[in-house]
Each structure stands twice: as structure tokens, then as C-alpha cells.
Amino acid sequence: MRAISTQLIVMKNSTPHIVVLGAGFAGIEFCSAMSKRDDVRITLIDRQNHHLFQPLLYQVASAGLAAPEIAQPVRSIFNQQENLHVLMADVTAIDVHNRRVEIAEDTPVDYDYLVIGIGVKTGYFGHDEWAPHTRGLKSLDDATAIRRDVLLAFERAEMCHDEEQRKRLMTVVIVGGGPTGVELAGAFAELTQHVLRGDFRQIDPTHARIVLIEAQSKLLQMFDPSLSDYTAEKLTSMGVEVRTDTSVENVSEGIVEVAGGERIEAANIIWAAGVEAPAIARAIDGVERDRAGRLVVETDLSLPGHPEVFAVGDIASCTDQAGVRVPGLSPAAMQMGKHAAKVIVDDLKRKARGAAASDYKVRPQFRYFDKGSMATIGRSAAVASAMGLKFTGLIAWLMWLFVHLLFLVGFRNKLAVLLQWFYGYVRYRRGARIINGMDRLE
Amino acid sequence: MRAISTQLIVMKNSTPHIVVLGAGFAGIEFCSAMSKRDDVRITLIDRQNHHLFQPLLYQVASAGLAAPEIAQPVRSIFNQQENLHVLMADVTAIDVHNRRVEIAEDTPVDYDYLVIGIGVKTGYFGHDEWAPHTRGLKSLDDATAIRRDVLLAFERAEMCHDEEQRKRLMTVVIVGGGPTGVELAGAFAELTQHVLRGDFRQIDPTHARIVLIEAQSKLLQMFDPSLSDYTAEKLTSMGVEVRTDTSVENVSEGIVEVAGGERIEAANIIWAAGVEAPAIARAIDGVERDRAGRLVVETDLSLPGHPEVFAVGDIASCTDQAGVRVPGLSPAAMQMGKHAAKVIVDDLKRKARGAAASDYKVRPQFRYFDKGSMATIGRSAAVASAMGLKFTGLIAWLMWLFVHLLFLVGFRNKLAVLLQWFYGYVRYRRGARIINGMDRLE
Numbered sequence: 050m051r052a053i054s055t056q057l058i059v060m061k062n063s064t065p066h067i068v069v070l071g072a073g074f075a076g077i078e079f080c081s082a083m084s085k086r087d088d089v090r091i092t093l094i095d096r097q098n099h100h101l102f103q104p105l106l107y108q109v110a111s112a113g114l115a116a117p118e119i120a121q122p123v124r125s126i127f128n129q130q131e132n133l134h135v136l137m138a139d140v141t142a143i144d145v146h147n148r149r150v151e152i153a154e155d156t157p158v159d160y161d162y163l164v165i166g167i168g169v170k171t172g173y174f175g176h177d178e179w180a181p182h183t184r185g186l187k188s189l190d191d192a193t194a195i196r197r198d199v200l201l202a203f204e205r206a207e208m209c210h211d212e213e214q215r216k217r218l219m220t221v222v223i224v225g226g227g228p229t230g231v232e233l234a235g236a237f238a239e240l241t242q243h244v245l246r247g248d249f250r251q252i253d254p255t256h257a258r259i260v261l262i263e264a265q266s267k268l269l270q271m272f273d274p275s276l277s278d279y280t281a282e283k284l285t286s287m288g289v290e291v292r293t294d295t296s297v298e299n300v301s302e303g304i305v306e307v308a309g310g311e312r313i314e315a316a317n318i319i320w321a322a323g324v325e326a327p328a329i330a331r332a333i334d335g336v337e338r339d340r341a342g343r344l345v346v347e348t349d350l351s352l353p354g355h356p357e358v359f360a361v362g363d364i365a366s367c368t369d370q371a372g373v374r375v376p377g378l379s380p381a382a383m384q385m386g387k388h389a390a391k392v393i394v395d396d397l398k399r400k401a402r403g404a405a406a407s408d409y410k411v412r413p414q415f416r417y418f419d420k421g422s423m424a425t426i427g428r429s430a431a432v433a434s435a436m437g438l439k440f441t442g443l444i445a446w447l448m449w450l451f452v453h454l455l456f457l458v459g460f461r462n463k464l465a466v467l468l469q470w471f472y473g474y475v476r477y478r479r480g481a482r483i484i485n486g487m488d489r490l491e
Numbered sequence: 492m493r494a495i496s497t498q499l500i501v502m503k504n505s506t507p508h509i510v511v512l513g514a515g516f517a518g519i520e521f522c523s524a525m526s527k528r529d530d531v532r533i534t535l536i537d538r539q540n541h542h543l544f545q546p547l548l549y550q551v552a553s554a555g556l557a558a559p560e561i562a563q564p565v566r567s568i569f570n571q572q573e574n575l576h577v578l579m580a581d582v583t584a585i586d587v588h589n590r591r592v593e594i595a596e597d598t599p600v601d602y603d604y605l606v607i608g609i610g611v612k613t614g615y616f617g618h619d620e621w622a623p624h625t626r627g628l629k630s631l632d633d634a635t636a637i638r639r640d641v642l643l644a645f646e647r648a649e650m651c652h653d654e655e656q657r658k659r660l661m662t663v664v665i666v667g668g669g670p671t672g673v674e675l676a677g678a679f680a681e682l683t684q685h686v687l688r689g690d691f692r693q694i695d696p697t698h699a700r701i702v703l704i705e706a707q708s709k710l711l712q713m714f715d716p717s718l719s720d721y722t723a724e725k726l727t728s729m730g731v732e733v734r735t736d737t738s739v740e741n742v743s744e745g746i747v748e749v750a751g752g753e754r755i756e757a758a759n760i761i762w763a764a765g766v767e768a769p770a771i772a773r774a775i776d777g778v779e780r781d782r783a784g785r786l787v788v789e790t791d792l793s794l795p796g797h798p799e800v801f802a803v804g805d806i807a808s809c810t811d812q813a814g815v816r817v818p819g820l821s822p823a824a825m826q827m828g829k830h831a832a833k834v835i836v837d838d839l840k841r842k843a844r845g846a847a848a849s850d851y852k853v854r855p856q857f858r859y860f861d862k863g864s865m866a867t868i869g870r871s872a873a874v875a876s877a878m879g880l881k882f883t884g885l886i887a888w889l890m891w892l893f894v895h896l897l898f899l900v901g902f903r904n905k906l907a908v909l910l911q912w913f914y915g916y917v918r919y920r921r922g923a924r925i926i927n928g929m930d931r932l933e
Contacts, residue, residue: 124690248566
């Protein structure tokens, strides 16, 4: 397996080799921006074979969509792009001193430029011991596991004659009142209040308890307080127990303990409270990281002292040219991916003219363009803010729908997703209420 | 958990309790046929929460459809049916002497009538030691595992520089030339010849080897020989190696040995050659079984000596009133489910008149109505025979498409599936080319 990098280098020796880690929004956008360049070779490495439309992951977790509907095979996105080679592999080491990464089975892949867009993982603020008792929501497997566990808990409640145990089975606790937590809470409220209604004979799913816990005083901190208030009111009216100003003290199997000593028993505990850099980013030698382990970048998005290495998307800890902290959102990731491509293309042009290729000072600087933010709460309810304006309710929900459909990669997904949403809207049905992956449990 | 049966019996003591095992075609049809009867209580038990449209399972295995698209939650099928209670549970014992079944955790469920529709599992003709080296195709988890393994093998081939190893990774062997084997072989041929074409840089997916092995001299034995010949020719033209008159002597990890000593190395070996009764059916005390362990039934579909126990669908070994062997096909299963319902309703009517309820001789006898058979080979190619007529090619494929869409349970699935097929047809794309469930491998 040692031959990969060698072979590639022999192929076209003088052409710069760009290695891109991660086929998320940043990585995909970077590669697309380089599609016409025949003066580079790109190797895109991801441990999954698919690009994931993460903003809709909560829909898979709450049985609204099937897993393949929000994912696109990376190879089919780039099958026309001649300068690009996709590898499905785990990256085991990033060595910025020797300009190489290693993939599984100790295969080195040398690079001239490295673009790190590996994203972040669920973070527990130093309480990794809580992880086994909760589920995060970062991958398709996370989402289908949540779907399976929540649906299974209701099946077990139906056969359970112990009142305490039944209540526990019918409780879902979501920790974290950001967009993911809000969207999950809303989706589970609709699932139990409407979709599952009438499906059981011994239990009443509308009595299920959906608890949303947030340590701060407001949900959706990044929004205007009036939108946060609207969100809390709307969720409450949908039957969600919204618990702001409530910090989690401990998590054990089936139990969340909050400040003040209250213990909430729940068969399903979902952790949407924090993110941190994956181990591979923490293991890079000699680079600067923030508290969550994210890679600190210059305003051109390169790592300090390593003009040939870029961090883009959620893994980058970035303050832009205007002094704005760049948020961990997909539009920001796409803008960063595109910017890194621009910087490298400029480098190559300068080099072609005989100038110093990677001079940090002459490079274009990144400026985040805030297109606004939105979060959906439920059927015809969302919040959105854009260009100084605030929106709630149906109008915000339609904006959310439009933007998400527009960005979904691939024609087929758009139509199938639109169809399902329309059907779900009209009939309060969920097409993906399937428990599978039971093999894993047995 | 001991309370279930007791509680149900206390609820409505005089109402006969019908326990139905399995939410396949037979069980679903039985329950639907009883939907208007308020003089019975039905408990439908399945270890899955979904009814599976098995004839399209090969489409999930070959990445054409997402798992939820061919499945329907059992609870939502029956949520309007007041006399029916769904339990998602494993049946651990069937005791026909004491008229009770046991579900997980030793909970007994007593019955007045029992309808066994648990289907069959992959069978190895006494060579169970081959099972770990192959994959069967009976459940959604089987199908997503095949999809993952085949797609992963191509990913590994792309990174592999050993010629022998690469060939092995790009070989899929399918054992069994019945409808499932033929449909899988055709679907994998299209996947490698068209869908994956151009997606890789180091390997050429069109060089993949798809081998279909059949011990008999013809594929699709149940069809007219001219249709079998058409099928073999069509598959061959699509690039499938059709090996009839070839019996498998041994299967070990990655190797199929066939009569004559030839060893075929293949990363993926799919077993579609036989079925047998699951262990739970083999463990029933004092009932007659055929060689594959299926339950032998009278022509009213009850077990000999047990007029209150019925076997329906694939688990029944049945020769009908006219002396016709009933095949293991979904239309036959549905007819049997409906017939068992009719027999029980007749019993109840006789009982209401004061006559002997379960007199075997006065019961209606089952007669299988053969609506014809069909199997699809690939894009606009299928074989069908109905009412003495034979069809091949596009017309047979359109018949197949029409019949399968017609029978798909649930509005939403029909539209989504139609959409995907249409898109797949026009663009040679497959929407569900997603590798997930990797957790299981790690």
C-alpha cells in the first residue's frame, strides 16, 4: 500500500499535489472551486463515502427522512473532475513538518498544499465519561441510532407495566438549546404528539416527555432575544419542557442530574451541547489550537508558520479580516473552502510569474459574509434573521424550506425530499419510521 | 412483564384471542381481512417494527433504493384497526399443546387461534458452516450490509496495488439462479457497468466480475425454458458470468469452490440458493414438518390435529385442494392469509349457531390462484408468464414495474419509488449509494 503517493508523484511530477481532508461543505466547495485547474492534482480523503447535508441530520434522527436522502456519494459529485482523486480512508496522522498525511495501514500521502476540513465532533466539556450514556448527532450512523433507540423505547413502553419504567422509556432529554437541540426537540414533539398518535394501545405517545435543557438563559443564543423568546414559547406550546438556566451536573445511564439536585430519568439522552476537534487535529505537532482543539488560522485561513496548510469549516478557529468570529455554520464553511481555493490559485499565479508563491502578506484575506441565520422549530414555525430583519412563523419556515432545498446537493434528493416534506406536512406522517441496525444490538 | 396475556383476557373475557406471528404478506393480509370483526381480539407480533416489501429488497442491496422506501411501520398500517394490538417482540417458544406463545423475558401470550406467518430464513442445505462467509438477503439489515460490503470492496480496490487482491475485491459471486439471484446479478451488473463508471481513477468498475452460480441446468426453474434461456442470454450480454450446471462444493472466507475443482475468489459472496424454517418453527413440539422445516398444513391451512393453529405464507408446506404445490411467493402468502381469516370467521359463525366450531371437514379449502410469475433482469428487461402467455423485454419489465408499484404498501412509498426509478432510468444514477453502519465494523 506504500505506493500511492509515489505513484501519483511519478504521474505528473511538477504538478502541485493538494490533499483535502474531509468532504464536508468546506472540502466540497474547495474542490469544486478548483474544478477547472489542470495545473494541480487534488486528492480528497474522507472516511465516509458520502457528503452529508448536516443541517437536515435531525430529520433522519426523528424519522422524517431516510439516510440516503441527505447524503450524496462523494465520487459521483466529482466523477467529471479530471484533476481529482477520491480516497475513502481514515487519516491516522497529519505531519505538517514533513508535509505528509498518513492514511490507514501506514500509507503516507505527500502534499504540497494541505486543506484540513475534517469538522468537529460532539464535545462534553471535559466530561467524556458522559459520552457512553448519551448520543451525539454528527453522522448518519448517529442519526439512525437515535431514530432506532427512540422508536424502540416506545415499543418497550407499550409492553411495560411498571409505571416508573414506562415514564422513563417515554422521556427524551436533549441537552443544548442551539439550533440542533431546538430542531430535535420540535421534531420529537411532533413525532409524539401527531405522528405516533393512535399507533399504540397500552401507552399514549402524546404523554411522552420531551425535555430541552440549556445552561444559558436563552435558547438560540446567536439570535435576537425576541426570536429566542418566540422559540421557547412555540416549543412550550408544542409540549416541549424548555429548561433554560439549567446546567447539567452529571449524566449516568438513563439519568440526567441538573443543578439543584433534580434527577431526570430518560431512556434517551441526546447531547447537542458542544463540539470539539477530533483527536487527529489535536495530535498535529506544533500548531496553535483554541480551547476546543480547533486549529487557529491567520486571516488567509492558513496555519501560522505553515502557509501551505489551510484549515476550513468548523475545524478552523477563525477571526476574519474585519475582526468577526466566523461561526460554525455551513455557509461559513463554504465561503472558507472557496477562499482557500482562491489563495492557492493566486499563489500558483505568482509562482508562474517567478514571485514568492506563499507570501502570507500578499495573499487575499478572508471576510465572512453573514447571510443570516435560521432555525426551524416545527410545522410552519421557524425563526430567521437576515440583513437586520427578523422573521418568525410561517414566513420564516418557508424561507428555511427554500434555502435548505436550494442547497441540497443533487437533483434527485431535492425532489424526493420535497415530496416527503409535502406529504409529511399534509398527512402528519413520517416515511422513515423504520427500526433497523438491530444486528448491532444483538 | 407477566401481565400481558392476563390483562388482555380480563379485558374481554369471552372474545376469542387470535395471535398472529409475523407481519409479512400473509400476516398483514390476515389482519386486514379481519379488520371489521369486533368479535375477535388480535395480537400481531413481529420482531421488526416494519412490514417489508421483500420483492424489492434486492434494490436496497444494490443501492437503488433507501431502506425505509420499501418498508412500512406495522403500527401505522393498523392504527385505525381497533381490534388489533401490535407487539414488537421476539417469539421465544410456540406451545401448541397449551395454546400459548412466549415472547422475550418469558412473557406468555395465550391464544384461542394462532396464525403462524413467520416466513423462512436463508438455508444452506446442511452446510451452516458456509453462512459466516456469505450474506443472505432476507431483511433490511441483510440488504444494507450487502450494499455496504460491495461498495466498500470497490473503495478498497481503488487503493489496492496488488493485482490478485484487486480482482478479488472486484468480484461478486451470487449463488442461486432463482428470481433473487437473477435480480441481484442484473442489478450489480448495471451498478458496475453504468452507475459506478467514471467514479474511480485507479480501477475500472466495468471490469468487475459478477458471477451467477446455479446448480441446475437453467436459471429461473419455475419459468418456461424459453424464458430461462432469454434470462441467461440477457444477463450474459450485460456482462454477468452465468454458470449453470455448476454446484458449489465448499465456501470459505472469500472463496467459492465449485464442482470440478475451480476456486472463485470473491470479496463478496451472496447466498440466494435456498431457504429453511427458522429455529422457532423447528422447535414446535409434535407437529409435522417438511425437509426444510416448514410446517405441513391441511388444505384448510391448519396444522394436522390442531384446527386452531394455521401456518400461512412461506413457512407453510402446502399442497392446495387441487393438488398444486403452493410456491413461496408474495401473492400466495397473501391468498393464504386471506383464506385463514375466512376459515376462522366461518368457525365463529358456526359456533354462534351452536355447531362444532373447528370441524376440519366443513371448513373451506384453500385453492391457490396462480396470477403468473415475473422476474426483472435489468433496465427494460424482465420475464413474465401469466395465463399461459410469455413475455420478455420491455413489455415484461413494464408489467413488472406496474405490478410492484401497485402492491407497494402506502402512498408515500409509491411516489418516492416511482420518482427514483424514473430518475435512475433516465440518468443511470442510484440514489442510495451510501455506506453506513460502519460502527458495526469498528
